[in-house]
Amino acid sequence: MATDTRVPQAEITGLYGLVAKRLSKKMLGEVPAPLGVYWHNQSVLKTLFGFSGKAQKWDECDPQLKSLAHMAAVSMVGCSFCLDLAYFQAQNEDLDVDKAREVPRWRESAMFTPLERDVMEYAEAMTQTPPTVSDELSARLLDRLGASALVELTAFIAAANLVSRLNTALGIEAQGFSAACGLEPLAEPARVVASAS
Numbered sequence: 001m002a003t004d005t006r007v008p009q010a011e012i013t014g015l016y017g018l019v020a021k022r023l024s025k026k027m028l029g030e031v032p033a034p035l036g037v038y039w040h041n042q043s044v045l046k047t048l049f050g051f052s053g054k055a056q057k058w059d060e061c062d063p064q065l066k067s068l069a070h071m072a073a074v075s076m077v078g079c080s081f082c083l084d085l086a087y088f089q090a091q092n093e094d095l096d097v098d099k100a101r102e103v104p105r106w107r108e109s110a111m112f113t114p115l116e117r118d119v120m121e122y123a124e125a126m127t128q129t130p131p132t133v134s135d136e137l138s139a140r141l142l143d144r145l146g147a148s149a150l151v152e153l154t155a156f157i158a159a160a161n162l163v164s165r166l167n168t169a170l171g172i173e174a175q176g177f178s179a180a181c182g183l184e185p186l187a188e189p190a191r192v193v194a195s196a197s
Contacts, residue, residue: 048163055159067100070159073123074163079163084176101183
């Protein structure tokens with residue numbers, strides 16, 4: 001659940017604030033913590049909202065693949081807010097929530113197709129610092145998705161990195177959106193246990 005953020009949430013006021021709160025409550029059931037934090041700089045908030053709204057209209061890449069890629073990237077960054085919200089949105093967008101639930105442990109799960117595995121590997125490789133995307137992985141995705149969809153997928157992952165790193169740095173944590181709508185908890189990634197010498 002959301003805790004205190006590193007930048008305290010501002011009071012959301014004015015006509016724009018009223019509209020933003022109403023839309024948030026309609027879509028999520030409550031006002032998300034990032035809205036109050038970003039309210040301190042409404043130019044940043046409006047830019048993020050604007051870009052997000054336009055990105056949601058992109059339609060060259062399969063929505064399920066974009067959702068899995070997004071969740072793989074934000075999971076790697078460690079943005080619990082983004083991961084929870086993406087899982088919640090997967091249900092609302094009629095995507096495969098069983099697969100979405102398994103993203104944090106996708107390497108160990110038998111649930112994913114080879115293409116989905118390549119997409120999540122690509123998302124993780126893009127999220128590494130520095131990025132570790134290989135020519136071979138890019139070529140496989142280009143062959144399977146086509147140039148337009150691969151460009152869209154790449155931009156979608158980059159946007160997920162922007163927001164998840166912003167939220168993580170500001171201390172914004174999960175608010176329990178997925179739990180509130182009855183989704184099972186996300187799968188836990190396998191832990192590597194060091195052997196005692």
